[in-house]
Amino acid sequence: MCGVVGFIDFHSAHNIDSLKNTVSEMNARLVHRGPDAWGVWCDEKQGVALAHRRLAIIDLSEHGAQPMVSSSGRYVLSYNGEIYNFLSLKVSLSEKGYKFRGTSDTEVFLAAIEEWGIKETLRRINGMFAFALWDKKERTLYLGRDRLGKKPLYYGWAGKAFVFASELKALRAHPSFSAEIDRDALALYLRCSYVPSPRSIYKNIHKLPAASFVVFSLDKGKDDPPVKYWDIKRVAEDACRAPLDIPFEDAANELEHLLDESVRERMVSDVPLGVFLSGGVDSSLVTALMQKNSVSAVQSFCIGFEEAGYNEAEDAAKIAKHLGTDHTEFYVTAEEARNVIPDLPDIYDEPFADPSQIPTYHVSRLARRSVSVALSGDGGDESFAGYNRYQLANNLAKGLSPLPYPVKKCISRLLLNLPLSGRACKFLELVNARDDDDLYRLLMSFWKTPEILLKPGREPLDFMDMPSRCPDIDNFIHRMMCVDTLHYLPDDILVKVDRASMAVSLETRAPLLDYRVIEYAWKLPIAMKMHQGRGKRILRAILERHVPATLFERPKQGFGIPHGQWLRGPLREWAETLLSEKRLEEEGFFNTEPIRKKWQEHVSRKNDWGYLLWSILMFQAWLERQKS
Secondary structure, eight states: OEEEEEEEEOSSSOOHHHHHHHHHHHHHTTGGGOBSEEEEEEETTTTEEEEEEEOOOSOOSGGGOSSEEOTTSSEEEEEEEEETTHHHHHHHHHHTTOOOSSOOHHHHHHHHHHHHHHHHHHHHOOEEEEEEEEETTTTEEEEEEOSSOOSOOEEEEETTEEEEESSHHHHHTSTTOOOOBOHHHHHHHHHHSSOOTTBOSBTTEEEOOTTEEEEEETTTTEEOOOEESOOHHHHHHHHHHSOOOSOHHHHHHHHHHHHHHHHHHTTOOSSOEEEEOOSSHHHHHHHHHHHHTOSSOOEEEEEEESSTTSOOHHHHHHHHHHHTOEEEEEEEOHHHHHHTGGGHHHHHSSOOOOTTHHHHHHHHHHHHTTOSEEEOOTTHHHHTTOOHHHHHHHHHHHHHTTSOHHHHHHHHHHHHTSOOOHHHHHHHHGGGOSSHHHHHHHHTOSSSOGGGTBSSOOOOHHHHTGGGGOTTOOSHHHHHHHHIIIIIIIIIIHHHHHHHHHTTTOEEEOGGGOHHHHHHHHHSOGGGTOBTTBSOHHHHHHHTTTSOGGGTOSOOOOSOOOHHHHHHTTTHHHHHHHTOHHHHHHHOSBOHHHHHHHHHHHHTTSSOOHHHHHHHHHHHHHHHHHHO
């Protein structure tokens, strides 16, 4: 895996040394994404600077070095990711007369662009990627991102420079960068516990949405709106209108074939690789198919925790023994888990409050001791109805739909006046939902009314209507899955895994996020995904072909930490410092009273507000790091 960085400088005069020094300084901030090598390419006349940090995975020689110039000399590419079908594309391009110096997918990517152009190439390739492509002939920069948003890419303006990079820390190194916080983005963060695309925490800086590319013409001096080359919403809507009508066993056979191919393609590597094995359905299935396609024992990795209710290591070990993997498990003490918290602002680079970021970092660090690439089970929940909240929301929607909205609102207000736990309060707030989509928005929200906390700041209205972005999907469960794939998956799950793994220079690959698997999953009727209130029906059936059901059939367990308990104990002093009334007032982002009230109720055990307070604390910790 790698890091991408660069800029176009619109100052009247350009100095080659200045361009190289600036882009090299920006590039140095991404050493964790690519510790093996680095490169810089500049065009003094045009004011263009590209740089790259390399984590060598395929073709470890200099033939894979970047930025890479195409064989014709027209294009220059700085690219982060893997093209999994590059070998078949290479055959097609070789038949057309292309000669290749090395064996890297980067060289194939460039040749494909020369032969088919950017739009057709993006349609043909299958992989995870973010890239910057400079077209010398057209004086045009292309920035692109993979279909699901596995790899990150930020872009925007720093003074008179158009800047872009894999992570915000590289942009902050540009001398003209202004680190002004976008308070509207902060409002969205409070609702979601992440900053949703296309915004970033900074004004004038955006995340490139998944499955999109943006064009920046030097002659125009501005970027055009992002262009989608693949649309999960359209995939979902088309599939739901005409689902497959085939026997369950035939569907399982076809899906297993697709998954098997996806796993095999992601096992291509010139460095050691392994797999994250938590013992859940998704990671167990990926591990089973890896072992099936390996001539030796696959290296599998799992971490355990001392706290009851947060440990999956024993279940993972049983599955590893059955499959015959070379299994490594490591029990993380509570103190070791907490020790990473001071580094989270640097690792995630903008406010991010999914507590599972901590175990994700630890399992990545464990794997990196032995391998450079690890496969994961990410993506199964969104495509195969795996989240428990889908059934919960569906049941609530059915139960509440006969009640008029004024009646539901009255019931909610009356019950919320009672002394209830934080979890019960969150549940009762759902009674206040206007309709099904509003119910799911509230279910996925942390702070339900961010404006109460902010001074100033207002949540953008377009995001408030997020679930209605899939109005042509009639089935409520399918609609929730589509919304999660559009937002929660790329902006929470994939951010969590990318930043945690890249912090230790580990590449992660997710076979369940192959777009062919996702497109097929959407063609399946809901009954093949959810049965008797349980999700992933078809994945469970496939897994049972490789692992006895007794080893994996158990209640779904999240990859979490007891952060609420820690805030009352070993993290209390840290939290109290970040949430002090004086500090909150001086910083000027939050109204003090509602936060202090939640904090006092939490430490006194009147309510459990850990999930709300964590989002405030992660912003406060990030803000503190920005000052240093």
